[in-house]
Amino acid sequence: MRKKTCVVTGSSRGIGRGIAERFGNEGCEVVVNYRSSPEEAEAVVDAIESSGGSAIAVQADVTDVDQVEQMRAEVHETFGPVDVLVNNAGINQDILFKEMSHEDWDVVLDVHLDGTFHCTQTFYDDLVAAEEGRLINISSIVGKGGNFGQANYATAKAGIFGFTRTLALELAREGTTANCVAPGFISTQMVEELPEKIKDRIREDTPLGRLGTVEEVAEVVAFLASDRSSFITGEVIDVNGGKDL
Structure with missing residues (x-):
């Protein structure tokens, strides 16, 4: 991956930061959005x-x-065209569906779905022109199984699955891959702030018996961004400690 130019959206903290730093360790030119x-x-x-x-x-x-x-203009001026785009930016606005406002709904879908659309379309030509372009979208276990009080977040994350698989088909003719990573419960600041009894329940419900780490997610993303993954596209890779078993 050395010298590949990689954009990671929402990478000032959490999983995005872990991905950006992992790319940096590989010798990439990293855009911290x-x-x-x-x-x-x-x-x-x-x-x-x-x-x-x-x-x-x-x-x-x-x-x-x-x-x-x-x-994109700033990235081109500094590093040139982009080889890898990681759509990671996201927010949550948790509330029971019965009490959910249009604003609660819109703000979450805007970031996850509109944001993924905007960034992918803006960097699309770069990814197609790259020798081995990589589009990697970060979803969530919640997109598969839903979660109490997260109808907006679950809907947005589920939408990313369909978006990824469609882009994989459309990009394949250009030799560019599109994949999705769906983390389970990862030890980020947001999760660590949960009440201890809820974290204990998460651990009990996870076959491996613990929270995941940011580094474990970043390692999978780095693999998908590398030439070692050149025959993998349209996949959703779970990083959830066996939560679906």
């Missing part, structure tokens, strides 16, 4: 550069196509 946390994004850039990689932080709200197009 963020919406509203410049200090955290620059900290990721510093971590990548300290490990010998190259990185820049670029602000862009993925729900705004103009900002995404400006991000």
Whole structure:
């Protein structure tokens, strides 16, 4: 993967940060995208550069196509065309469906679905022109099984499955792959803030008996971004400790 240019949306924290830093360790040129946390994004850039990689932080709200197009211009000016796009940016707005407003619904679908659409369409020509272009979308176990109080999030994450498989068919003729990673419960700040009794229940319901790590998700993404995955496309890779078993 050395010298590949990789864009990771929403990578100032959590799983996105882990993916960006993993790419940096591979010697990639990494674009750390963020919406509203410049200090955290620059900290990721510093971590990548300290490990010998190259990185820049670029602000862009993925729900705004103009900002995404400006991000592409900044990336091209610094690194050139993009080889790998990881659509990771996401939010949750949890509330029971009976009490869910249109705003609660729209804001989650806007980030996950519109954001994925905007970024993929904006960088589409880059991925097609790349020697081995890679589109990787981050979904969730919730997209498969649903989750109490997350009708908006589950719908958005399920939509990413269909989007990925369709893009895999359309990109295949160009030699570009599209795959999806669906993490289970990962030890991020959001999960760690859950009450301990809920985390205990998650561990009990997971065959491997623990939360996953950001590094474990990033390792799968790095594999899918590499030339070792050249005959894999249209797949949803679960990283969930056997939660579906």
